[in-house]
Amino acid sequence: MSYQALYRVWRPQRFDEIVGQQVITQTLKNALITGQTSHAYLFTGPRGTGKTSAAKIFAKAVNCHHLKDGEPCNECATCKAITQGRLNDVIEIDAASNNGVEEIRDIRDKAKYAPTEADYKVYIIDEVHMLSTGAFNALLKTLEEPPANVVFILATTEPQKIPLTIISRTQRFDFRRISTKDSFDRMVYILGQKKITYDEKALMVIAKAAEGGMRDALSILDQALSFGDNEITLKNALQVTGSVNHDLLNKYVAEISDQQVSAALETLEKVLAEGKDANRFIEDLINFCRNLLLYQQDPTLIVDQELGDVDDQFKTFAASLSAERIYKMIDHLNNTQQQMRFTTHPDVYMEVLTIKLAQPTTPATNSGAEKAPVKQAKKPVTDSAEVTRLEDQVKKLADQVKQLESQKSTGASKPTNNINRSNGPKKHGRQVKPNLSKIYPVLENATKKNLVQLKEIWPDLMSMLSVTQRALMHVAQPVAASEKGAVIAFNYAFLYEQAADDGDLRQLLSDDIDKLVGHDLKIAYVDADQWPEIRQGYIQQHKADLQSNNENATSDVEEPPAESEQGTDGDLQESKDPLVTKAEALFGSETVEIKDD
Incomplete structure (x- = not known):
């Protein structure tokens, strides 16, 4: 037989073999012993924590005729058939690839038939959060009133995406991360x-x-x-x-804590030269700083978590580094980690990070100026040539960072008021202009109610897209909607340009919205930075129409109370401009800011 991976060979076959989930396994065993099993279970938790394994063991236990202390025997024909995946009455379904209404309706229809070999028919639906809204609705009635001898086990890593109506009809077990x-x-x-x-x-x-x-x-x-x-x-x-050697990590932290920039840069170069992943190095540093903070509060906690691997140098760091210094180190590490997601030069960011971490944290105040000589007296700088070399190196690194950021920025060379993005430097060789002929008809009939409705179904809409399309739409959100159309704003211009050229994506979004709300919408795209100008331009161009509509709509409304009857506060019952009223109706009062010219 060919080689099998360790996680397949050593997959748990009994509840006692599931690692780190003793509370859950004991509860399930007690339910099996007393015969108080439910018709539906929901297993939630991070990946690789035993959700699917527990579901298969439960399927064996509920059908095993030789149950002992709530554990399946794994010797009878039924247990062996379930272990080998040959029993037709235990059906395992991947909801990621079978997430439509038709697949769930097929399950619902077949669940009515009695099991052929086992005592119970068990449906294990993995990654159940991937089901569409219609599929959840099709499953709801079956979970509420299931046929006899049928058990549903739902497993997911994202329980927040499951409707509460489904969760309330199941027994929920939260699998925790394994220590x-x-x-x-x-x-x-x-x-x-x-x-x-x-x-x-x-x-x-x-x-x-x-x-x-x-x-x-x-x-x-x-x-x-x-x-x-x-x-x-x-x-x-x-x-x-891809982790960093413990000694090398200690050396790096010691150098930045002593503000030895040159030595820390050399250590960093050695780490990267060994082929270590820069992101993994940052993860190790964040975990190291977290351990320092916890050790300062409760040393026994870290000793237990790190299996006693706390050396003398770690204790020295915990005693010498203040909590404020560690907080700032974590902030720098986290910010750099976010920035490195979109760069092809992680080494540059790591070098800048090293310089930031090694900088003194004393604020530039009078008291700080008094303390500065003490810091310098601890480690005097005698080599002026070394200082000059380091300053040149810092300047060079800063120029490289600015060059990288300029490749992603689209602003003009000099900031001016009310500047149009189309006049600035173009990205990717061109810049897509907003299609106002599609955007203005949406704004003409847009309401806040339609926008709220679209935002509510937005997560379901994203789950219906492919992985590539979901990645493209991840930074987009609806900003205006009417009964027949919607405006989608992209946070990044280059993704907006990519989406504007993708006609298939536009049609797919329209079709998916039709499935969710019963009618399709014409989709218009816009760059998020251009959106305020487009919104203001529409209001200014239609100013006369908006004022006329507002006068007609308020002609039969009673006059406001006299000034003497109003409160003295400046923010009470002040009459609004028709443009403001229309803008709030279109985009919501929380997004409209009123400024006096």
Whole structure:
């Protein structure tokens, strides 16, 4: 037989083998022992925490005739058939690829028939949050009044996307992230059974890199075994996970805490030269700073979480670095991590980050000026040539960052008031102009009610798109809507240009909206930076019509009370301009700002 991955070979077959979920497994076993099983369950939690495994074990246990202490025997014909996936009465469905109404209606129709071999027919629906709104509605009645001898088990990583009407008809179990210690102990047990030598520090690195997922831990362990020729060493684990050597990490933190910019840059260059991932390095630094903060508050907590791996240098950092300094370090790390998502030069950002982390945190005040000589006296600078070299290096790095940012910015060379984006430098060789012939008809009949309705179905609409289309529309949101059309604003100009050229996406959005609300909408795109100008331009061009419509609409309304009857506060019962009234009706009062010229 061909080689199988560790997470498949060592997949739990009993409740007791599920790692880190003792409360959930004990509850399910008690329900099986007392015969108080429900007709529908909802298993939620991060990936690789045992949701699907628990569902399959429950399917075996509820159909096993030799149940012992709530555990399936795994020896009878029914248990073996479920384990091998041969029993027709246990149906596992991937909702990511079967998310339509027709698939759920087929399940609903077949659920009416009695099981053929087992006592219960069990439906395991994985990634159930991917179902469409119509599919959830088709499933709702079956969950409310299920046929006899049918059990539904729904599994998901995103429970917030599931309608509350579905959740209220199920028993919900929240699977938590598996602790580092539990993952470590499980890997020790598996390697002991396979009689493979290992380094405990290597297993600790793998357990931390798995971030609470047992399946991820076993996948990384499998990769490390292949890389190290059936031997687990610390070097191999660091290479596979992309983590930084503990000594190198301590050296880097020591240099930035002592404000040794040049030495810290050299250490960074060594880290990147070893092929370490820059994002992974930032993750390690954030985790290191988090451990320092927790150790300052409760040392025993970190000792337990890190499996006793707290050395003397770590204790020195915890004693010397103030909490405020660590807070600022985490802020710099988090900001750089966000910026690096869209760059092709992570090394430049890492170098700038190193300089920021090594900068002194004393504010530029009188008291700070008094303390500055003390700082300098601790570590005097005697080499003026070194200072000049570092200043040149900082300037060069700053110029590189500005050059990278200028490639993404579209502003004009000199800021002016009321500047039009179309006059600025173009991105990607051109700039798409907004199609006002499509936008203005929407604004003419737009209402806040239609906009709110579109925003409510927006998450469902995104889930119906493909992964590529969803990535494109992730930074877009509706800003105006009427009964027949909608205006979608993009936060980034280059994505707006890409969407403007994608006619298939526009048609797909219109068709999907038709499925959700019963009628299609004509979609118009706009750049988010251009939207305020377009909105203001429409109001100014239609000023006369808006004033006329407002006068007609208010001709039969009673006169406002006299000034003496009004409150003295400046914000009470002040008459509004017709343009303001119409703008608030179109876009909502919370988005309209009134300025006096």
